[in-house]
Amino acid sequence: MVIEVYTEFLAKDAVKAAKRGDLIIVVDVLRCSSTIITALANGARMIIPAKTLREARKMHAENPDYLLGGERGGLKPRGFDLGNSPLEYTREKVFGKTIVLTTTSGTRALVYSRVAKWVLVGSLLNARAIAEKAISIADSEGINISIIQSGTNGKFSLEDFLCAGAIISMLPNNNISLSDSAQAALLAFRHAENNLYVNLMKSEHSKKLIKLGLTEDIKFSCQINLFTIVPLYRSGIITKI
Amino acid sequence: MVIEVYTEFLAKDAVKAAKRGDLIIVVDVLRCSSTIITALANGARMIIPAKTLREARKMHAENPDYLLGGERGGLKPRGFDLGNSPLEYTREKVFGKTIVLTTTSGTRALVYSRVAKWVLVGSLLNARAIAEKAISIADSEGINISIIQSGTNGKFSLEDFLCAGAIISMLPNNNISLSDSAQAALLAFRHAENNLYVNLMKSEHSKKLIKLGLTEDIKFSCQINLFTIVPLYRSGIITKI
Numbered sequence: 001m002v003i004e005v006y007t008e009f010l011a012k013d014a015v016k017a018a019k020r021g022d023l024i025i026v027v028d029v030l031r032c033s034s035t036i037i038t039a040l041a042n043g044a045r046m047i048i049p050a051k052t053l054r055e056a057r058k059m060h061a062e063n064p065d066y067l068l069g070g071e072r073g074g075l076k077p078r079g080f081d082l083g084n085s086p087l088e089y090t091r092e093k094v095f096g097k098t099i100v101l102t103t104t105s106g107t108r109a110l111v112y113s114r115v116a117k118w119v120l121v122g123s124l125l126n127a128r129a130i131a132e133k134a135i136s137i138a139d140s141e142g143i144n145i146s147i148i149q150s151g152t153n154g155k156f157s158l159e160d161f162l163c164a165g166a167i168i169s170m171l172p173n174n175n176i177s178l179s180d181s182a183q184a185a186l187l188a189f190r191h192a193e194n195n196l197y198v199n200l201m202k203s204e205h206s207k208k209l210i211k212l213g214l215t216e217d218i219k220f221s222c223q224i225n226l227f228t229i230v231p232l233y234r235s236g237i238i239t240k241i
Numbered sequence: 242m243v244i245e246v247y248t249e250f251l252a253k254d255a256v257k258a259a260k261r262g263d264l265i266i267v268v269d270v271l272r273c274s275s276t277i278i279t280a281l282a283n284g285a286r287m288i289i290p291a292k293t294l295r296e297a298r299k300m301h302a303e304n305p306d307y308l309l310g311g312e313r314g315g316l317k318p319r320g321f322d323l324g325n326s327p328l329e330y331t332r333e334k335v336f337g338k339t340i341v342l343t344t345t346s347g348t349r350a351l352v353y354s355r356v357a358k359w360v361l362v363g364s365l366l367n368a369r370a371i372a373e374k375a376i377s378i379a380d381s382e383g384i385n386i387s388i389i390q391s392g393t394n395g396k397f398s399l400e401d402f403l404c405a406g407a408i409i410s411m412l413p414n415n416n417i418s419l420s421d422s423a424q425a426a427l428l429a430f431r432h433a434e435n436n437l438y439v440n441l442m443k444s445e446h447s448k449k450l451i452k453l454g455l456t457e458d459i460k461f462s463c464q465i466n467l468f469t470i471v472p473l474y475r476s477g478i479i480t481k482i
Contacts (some may be wrong), residue, residue: 009250156425162428163272180398180443180444184425187430188429190427191428191432199424205421
């Protein structure tokens with residue numbers, strides 16, 4: 001069977017992909033998916049995405065041993081244990097912990113995806129591991145693959161587009177068929193791959209993070225295939241497969 | 242003044258661009274804009290885009306000396322003089338003529354753009370000429386530039402994305418600022434440019450045209466900077482600037 005590979009440019013397009021019955025890969029390079037992957041790689045037990053600050057705080061009040069992480073406007077909300085910087089999610093802080101996470105774009109894409117059976121979380125940090133796991137699940141379940149770019153404030157974002165291209169570049173060549181948007185992302189990644197950091201720094205979202213003094217987060221999030229973690233979002237929680 | 246350069250993925254996004262007051266470049270590589278440019282290069286007097294077959298036929302009935310051109314489902318409608326293949330728009334057929342043209346995607350993008358003061362028609366065939374004219378107008382009028390990809394049946398199309406990248410690659414480097422989508426299109430074009438035909442042949446729309454026996458149209462439309470024609474759409478008609 002030929003597996004169709006799509007990529008969608010906006011978080012809300014996850015609804016379409018879920019309706020098609022596709023395996024969904026949610027991508028938010030800066031920084032939600034990079035943070036989730038790093039936290040799990042450093043031994044966090046699970047991540048619970050929360051849509052609102054209120055919901056996150058409530059969950060934390062009911063479970064005081066949970067860590068509270070996330071951002072609004074790029075910065076750590078009042079009273080939170082952690083921001084949305086993957087660099088904060090060290091082994092010392094997160095090992096064995098459950099983390100409630102609320103961010104602006106990535107969390108929304110996850111929520112839009114939740115009716116899908118298979119929702120994986122991808123970034124540049126785990127591009128190869130995600131590509132291999134996605135193809136093996138899609139193959140055995142007889143379903144197609146949609147990579148959902150979370151974007152920034154409901155708009156297209158360069159870094160998520162390039163990450164979609166990175167994941168596509170790591171799929172096997174046989175038995176897959178790429179949509180026009182998937183072809184486009186692959187071409188752009190091929191031109192950018194030897195200079196990913198320089199290219200990512202040009203995105204609108206990067207420029208905002210640089211202004212907030214968060215350049216190190218961009219540098220960290222550019223490291224391709226640093227981890228082999230495959231996060232699965234199911235029944236409201238994210239765990240390692 | 243810095244000129245912002247945007248590219249939008251769908252015909253309907255022309256409305257947004259027109260509201261911003263941008264100069265608009267409408268792109269429909271396969272085949273509407275390639276046909277318009279070829280017709281004008283071969284001496285056609287003007288092109289009148291029509292939204293519906295009915296409207297096109299009415300205009301022709303009232304002006305029997307006009308030529309009737311266009312497509313539905315990729316093919317020439319009943320009773321039309323010309324289809325939507327740029328190769329049909331030879332000097333012998335179109336010199337000095339007014340052509341009423343109705344197509345599926347490109348005509349829609351033009352209609353969505355019509356409230357803008359400046360609407361140019363671009364394709365690979367005239368990428369450099371369009372880039373140079375657009376920057377000179379944007380500069381003297383103090384406005385930004387939006388390249389509208391017509392897409393195919395309301396969906397993203399690879400060939401229009403690559404054409405947006407081609408036009409962006411021919412803008413001067415100084416005093417412009419590229420949106421994330423403009424950066425993405427530029428990266429993809431840079432990787433594809435030495436093999437444009439092979440890359441364009443992979444698009445979903447190309448595959449349909451190949452099935453209809455129209456491979457030569459794709460080959461023709463891939464020729465970068467074949468013409469120096471800059472078509473302007475204003476007050477319902479398209480003429481050479």
